[in-house]
Amino acid sequence: MHEVSICEVLVRAILEELQRLEVRPQRLRRARVAAGRLRQIVPDNMDMAYRACTAGTAIDGSALELRETPAVATCPACGWRGEIRPPFFRCGACESLEVRVESGMELYLENLELETDDDGDPGLP
Ligand SMILES: [Zn+2]
Numbered sequence: 001m002h003e004v005s006i007c008e009v010l011v012r013a014i015l016e017e018l019q020r021l022e023v024r025p026q027r028l029r030r031a032r033v034a035a036g037r038l039r040q041i042v043p044d045n046m047d048m049a050y051r052a053c054t055a056g057t058a059i060d061g062s063a064l065e066l067r068e069t070p071a072v073a074t075c076p077a078c079g080w081r082g083e084i085r086p087p088f089f090r091c092g093a094c095e096s097l098e099v100r101v102e103s104g105m106e107l108y109l110e111n112l113e114l115e116t117d118d119d120g121d122p123g124l125p
Contacts, residue, residue: 003041003049006107010064011053013109018058027115028062037071038086038104071104 014031035041043066050064074081075091075098082092084099091099 001045001049003045004052006035006039006041007046007049007053009107010109011050011057011059014059014112015057017109017112021114028059028112029115030063030065030113031059032065032067032110032113034067034069034106034108034110036069036104036106038101039107040086041066041068067110069103069106072102073099073104074102075099 010031010033014028018028046066047064054060054062070083071086072082073084073089073091075094075096077096077098078091078094080091080093081102084090084092084101084104086104089099089101090097
């Protein structure tokens with residue numbers, strides 16, 4: 001289950017990001033993550049891995065929201081550019097297998113939703 005290693009990287013990045021924020025307290029409600037389709041993440045496995053990786057950390061109990069971004073490739077032979085769907089890396093026009101992958105392996109934090117007080121105050125010290 002490669003989702004575990006992906007989650008380890010993510011959790012480390014989230015914790016680092018929270019360290020940088022000045023706002024206290026830092027209770028994380030939700031982390032939104034964009035992941036390219038070529039990473040072939042299974043959402044259920046990702047949820048399970050996220051829970052395991054965050055257990056006992058400062059972000060234990062937070063939720064992970066995954067947004068899949070498309071995989072795009074271009075074809076040097078005919079100039080086609082479009083979405084590819086793994087496991088097929090094939091030009092949508094001439095069916096060449098020599099496509100150049102442009103995106104689909106991304107993995108990044110889009111935003112972090114922090115817990116706020118009832119009055120909407122972000123909890124500044
Ligand atoms: Zn082509």
